[in-house]
Amino acid sequence: MVEPAAAIESPPVALVTGPTAGIGRAFATKLARQGHDLVLVSRDESRLQTVARELEVQFGVTATVIAADLTIAADLTRVEEFVSRHRVDVLVNNAGFGIRGGFLANDVDAEQQLLEVMVVAVMRLTRAALPGMVERRRGYVFTVSSVAGWIAGGTYSAAKAWATVFTEGLQADLAGTGVRAVAVCPGYTRTEFHARAGINVGSISDSLWLDPDDVVSQAVRDARAGRVVSVAGWQYKALSVLLGVLPRPVIRLVGQSGQIAARFGRDR
Template sequence: MGTALITGATSGIGLELAWQLAAARHDLVLVARSSERLERRAEEIRAAAGVRVEVLAADLGTTEGRGAVVERLRQQSAPVGLLVNNAGFGLGQRLVGGDLSREELALEVMVRAVLELSKTAAEEMVPRRRGAILNVASIAGLTAMGTYSAHKAWVRTFSESLASELQGTGVTVTALCPGLVRTEFHDSAGMDDSAWPSISWLAAESVAAAGLRAVRRGQVLCTPSVRYAALAAGLRAAPRFLVRRFAGADHYARAVV
């Protein structure tokens, strides 16, 4: 995979992916908004793994931030072999009565950035006949739990479409679709973890490992853990009115503090 560029790399699944890729001797480009956190994480990884770690402070919610990452993906002197679109956040609100600017920011970060960066990476990788894109989606994309579910449904379908388009080029696309993961995600969104039973939670380490195994196999869809794979199968098979009833807006609202 060569050098891996990871967005949302200072915490959660993104940070765990960085550590596991570094342990496998891959150089890294870490992307996030906070320069201070990026430098701290980069120094920790350099010291422990001895790999090259670049940092790129960029806000993917802005045209300028996305442009900076696009420019790095086009850099020929140090090509990126793996793009990980991981940046995202929980909105922590319902659409009706919620802050529209927060909804628009979510679209920029979790949809537009995935589109722009994936397009750029694919156009750079195809002439080299090798490369991979890992888009972090969610099992939420199979539910009806708020606009976050809609964003992740888009990421999943987009990833499948791009994987089909790139078939035979040597470039693969994987959508990682985890369930609930123990990270800062829910606290940052102001959501109540107790809305879900303890058995629902996965460790970021196992989710990252599953995603990287899927990338190495060229697997298009990856849902870590047997229980979530079974749940995903059930959600796909269930009538949508049942999904809306049992995995819809009412259940989401109970988790919003």
């Protein structure tokens, strides 16, 4: 990804979770264009196979598919064991989903599944990939977080806040190893995410929308520059500064309004 494929002994390998659409697909495409062989992980095997074949034909890379539902412990273990046993130079933790409605209105099992995908799977796959990266003294871990993690917005926002803070702490642990961790924090992004979650975004201004390719390009630039948190778009860069200085009670009020908690930053 950041090093040209020709610079190392064999094509680098990138593993992307949730690569069939949106930000995950944009990551897979960019990495394939840069000469990475791919390992693509998704529960939708049909779409997964289609994406893999398209990228192989377009870029001449090898794309391995792993059909797995990361909310199922046995499936997560299977992916984790693959990562532990095979070389992974770039890990993209992108899989995730949103839940419409507030915490009390939602099924608690659905809330737990969200955490299993966006917290537990991220932690375990990252831990499985890091020993090899550290041994080779190069590698990248991109975790797709969200600007939703900056506000008080229920379990989704809490999971995204965890992803960002986890990445910041991870980068401190990785200092001097040659391995970099990046939290990718998009806002509204033109993907299937909102439709799948049943979230109405018809009233959102066009000026707030990001393109998945732009989000990924910004993340790669930030990785190269050594930045730990990647924010695409001037509007969200400005928001990050504003939320950084607002008192927490004000941020909680924003979340309680339901306007942002229901829709803002739910991005894949």
